[in-house]
Amino acid sequence: MAEIILTVVVEVVKCLAPPAYREISYLRESKYTSNLQNLKTEVDNLKYERESLLRQVNEAELNGEKIYENVENWLAGANNVIVEAEKVTDKATASERCFGGLCPNLKTRRELSKDAGRQKEAVVKVRGDGKFDRISYRTAPEDIRLIPNKDYEPFESRLSTLRSILSALEDRDVNMLGIYGMGGIGKTTLAEEVARKVKSDKLFDQVVFVEVSQKQDIRKIQGVIADKLGLKLHEESNEGRAGRLCEGIKKVKKILIVLDNIWENLNLGNVRIPLGDGCKVLLTARSLNVLSEKMDCRTNFPVGVLNEEEAWSLFKKMAGDYVEGSELEEVARNVAKECAGLPVSIVTVARALRSKSIREWKDALEQLRRPSSSNFKDVQPAAFKAIELSYNKLGRDDLKNIFLLIGYTAIASIDDLLMCGMGLGLFQGVNKIEEARNRVHTLVRTLKASCMLLDHESFLDEELFSMHDVVRDVAISIASTERNVFTATDEQVDGCREWSDGSAIKHCTSIVLHDIKTNLLPEVLECPQLEILFLRGGGREPSSLTIPNNFFERMIEVRVVNLTYMYLQSLPSSLGLLSNLRTLSLCYCGLPDLSVVGDLKKLEILRLRGSTIKKLPVQVGELTWLKLLDLRDCCYLEVIPPNILSKLSHLEELYIDQSFRYWEMEVGGVKNASLEELKHLPNLTSLELHVYDVSTLPRGLLLEKLERYSIRIGDDEESNGSWCREFSLDLNDKICLKDSLIVQLQRIEDLELRGLQEQDVDYIRNELVKVGSSHLKRLRMRGLDPALSSAESEV
Incomplete structure (x- = not known):
């Protein structure tokens, strides 16, 4: 009855007082309901667009990209508008009627109806503003050297030099300056602290840290600088690369480039580092002559040894504070003195003696006091004796062998160390590649903990490490004498x-x-x-x-x-x-013919990564003891004859990435192998494979026995880089999701599905629940439906 009366009143007002009609019309139930419903519809649409954009934002951030500020502002604004709109709908639910529910609450209805109209307009405006051509941009990855170092000791003997260097960097007339001192003195550590300081104090817009080392590689130096500036050097010629790099450097208003560990003249013109106009260079070298004569650097700062108290402070930190105030203190202080104030000596010796008995401490002191048996020209005697002592304290033969091997071969990756160590039989009691890989990881971690190895940024699928130049010099000297x-x-x-x-x-x-x-x-x-x-x-x-x-x-x-x-x-x-x-590695080699390898009956590891082979010789099938075959990056490879892979019954690891795409196809009159052959490899535990034509994919290719794999099916060549158990599938009219390998999801860690239909999502969800997904860490779904265009989540 109340609604009927209200309708009559509204119609009368419409005739007698049109200006008042707009206000009183908000009281009509149809208007009120319509406004609330329209608001709810627009809010739902805005939520959908917000969630879709958030998925794109998450994906971009996972790829290391920076989100544009206007996108972040829009998301914040959309959240605020949604919150305000939902306040209106919540009030409407709570304030429908008055007088015990007999009559509508006309005052509240009018206010809510007007608010709903206003909020709907605000939501529509925000939706209209949410159209972006791009939401993110590529940024250079943060340099690990520029991250604050909790282990850095701000010794007074270094602080005065640090302040002087910072002052020189602010001098307009100084474009190049240098730091010099003997090996192991701490030049790199000081240069890193300078770089961190100028970055945090915003003295420069960009800071780039590059290790030059004894073997200069201009292209590598250019590549490192370009990577840290977010540049791509696509040019093939050195001149083209140099020109592109120079343009990129000039676009930065103020930039500091640190070139660490210069051994001889480095022609900055060849690299195309444009000194001046906002670009400054900081060099480190072992010799003042290298800086002043070969590099013509006029502003140079020496780095000396630590004083006794500084040396003791660092020694305690590395060995453990327990050495002070205990029976060890006297002998520990004497050991610290024998390190002659060299940080590299102090760190390696202190770590080697940590938690050792007093007898071992006394023995170490006696060793350090003996004259050095080496006259190795590039290492100060105190440093040599300190590192040699640390080597002796490794104790275990496997650690010593691996340390020396890394030193004299300059191996820098887990994979290279594994291949070489397996070939030499260094891992006693280990016959399986995967077991050996675990052993290598353990040995490398132990050497890092002893400060004999250093952490290094890994690149794509390679886990890397490095060795201090002084430590390497000692390793080479020991290996030359003992081995x-x-x-x-x-x-x-x-x-x-x-x-x-x-x-x-x-x-x-x-x-x-x-x-x-x-x-x-x-x-x-x-x-x-x-x-x-x-x-x-x-x-x-x-x-x-x-x-x-x-x-x-x-x-x-x-x-x-x-x-x-x-x-x-x-x-x-x-x-x-x-x-x-046992191990033959022919990586990045021009190889016209490989047939002779068929005579190597005991060969266990064959690496052809990046080589120019066009055809895998049939003689490879005679290597029945082969455990690892690496064909990655063989971009010329066109033929893998049939019945070769299936003969390698002892094969444990097989790496064939996107460089080979001709499974079951005929090339040059020879029909290529089938993926069915992989079923005949009972010992296979690691597999990297890219299958472009899904019709060649065999049914029943089991994943359960694989410990490590990266299997990509379809045309997408983008890889996650670092992988353990990665599976990527591009769905199309040739393959049905239910017929694919997804039924074996139990151990997949990184799953990507492309070309999804909306109905596939429920199937995937049910399969994940059915088989269990405890190993799944990352799930990416890219669909044909706009709602699935880019969904990604960390599990």
Whole structure:
């Protein structure tokens, strides 16, 4: 009855007083209901658009991109509008009627109806503003060296130098300055602190830290700077890359580039670092002559040893405060003094003696007080003795062996260390590759904890580490003396008496030659005790090298041969005589013919990553003891003949990425292998595979036995980079989700599904619940439906 009366009143007002009609019309139930319903509809639409944008934002942030400020502002505004709108709808539910429910609450109805109208307009406006061409932009990853270091000790002897360097950086007339001091003195640590300080104080808009090292690589230096500036150097020529880099540097108003560990003249013009106009360079070197004479750097700062109290403070921190005030204190202070104020000596010795008995402390002191048996030219005697002591304190042979191996081969990744260590048989009691990988991780962590190795930023699928130059020098010296290791560069070998007359080389157990650019190999290398041979070409461009046909015939004990960055006109037939060879690595090599590898019956690891092979020779099928085959980045590979892979019954790890796409296809009159062959590999535990044509995918390709895998199906070539158990599927008219490998989801950690239909989502959800998803860490769904265009979540 109340609504009827209200309707009559509204109609009368409409006739007698039109201006008042608009206000009183808010009292009508139809108007009131319509306004609230319209508001609810618009809010639901805004929520949907907000959630869709949030998914895109999350995906961009996971990819390391920065969200535009207007996008963040829109999301904040949308949240506020939604909250205010929901207050109106909540009030409407709570204040419907008065007088015990007999009559509508006309005053509240009018206010809520007007508020609903206003809020709807606000929601519509926000929705209209939420159209973005791009929501994010690519940023350079944060440099690990610029992150605040909790272990940094602000010693007074360093603070005064730090303040002087900062003052010089603010001087308009100074564009280049240097830090110099002996190896292990702390130059890099000080340079890192300078970089962190100028960044936090915003003295420069951008700070870039680059390690140069003894082996200069201009392209690598350019690449590091470009990566940290977020640049892409697509040009092939050095001139093109240099020009692009120079343009990018000039776009930064104020930039500091730190070039760490300069050993000789580095031509900044070749790198195309434009000194001046806001660009300054900070150098570190072991010698003042390198800075002042070779680099023409006029403003230089020496770094000296720590004073006694500073040295003791650092020593206590590394060894543990328990050494002070205990029976150990006197001997510990004496040990600290023997480290001669060198931070690298203090850290390595203190860590080596941490938690040791007093007898071990006294023994260490006696060792440090003995004259050094080495006259290694690049290492101060105190530093040499300190690092040698730390090496002796490693105790276990496997740790010592791995430490020396890393030192004289310059290996820098878990994978390379694994391949070499397996070939040499360094992991006693371990026969499986995956078990060996776990052992390598443990050994590397132990060496890092002893400060014998350093953390390093990993790159894509490679887990990396590094070694301090001074520590490496000591490792090479020890290996040369104790293990008859010979290591040199191209320049050092040329004219080297030991190499030319062969008297010393004959007794070597390891030969490592870096940066080989010339044909300096003898017709026959007579090394009956040789176990490992490393030949690495100069730079990233393969060196053209002829290996004499009889070169390998008198090194019958060799177990590891590693040839990298070389263009080999042919593999010598004498390679087939290496009956004890376990690891053969021919990465990034020009390889016209590989048929000789069929003679290597005991071979366990064959690495051809980045090589130019076009066809995998059928002789590979004769390597029945092969445990690992690496064909990643073989972009010329067109033929894998049938019935080769299926013969490798001991194969544990197989890596074939997106470089091979011709499964079951005929190329050059030869039909390629089928993926069905993978079913005949009972020991396979690691697999990297990209299948472009889903019709070649065999049914029943089991995932349960795989410990590590990255399987990508479809045209998308983007990989997550670092992987453990990653599965990516591109759905299309050739494949049905229910017929795919998704039924084996139990152990997948990273799952990506592309081309989803709306009905697929429920199926996926049910399958995840059915099989359990305790291992799943990341789920990405990209669909044909706009609602599924980019959904990603961390599980």
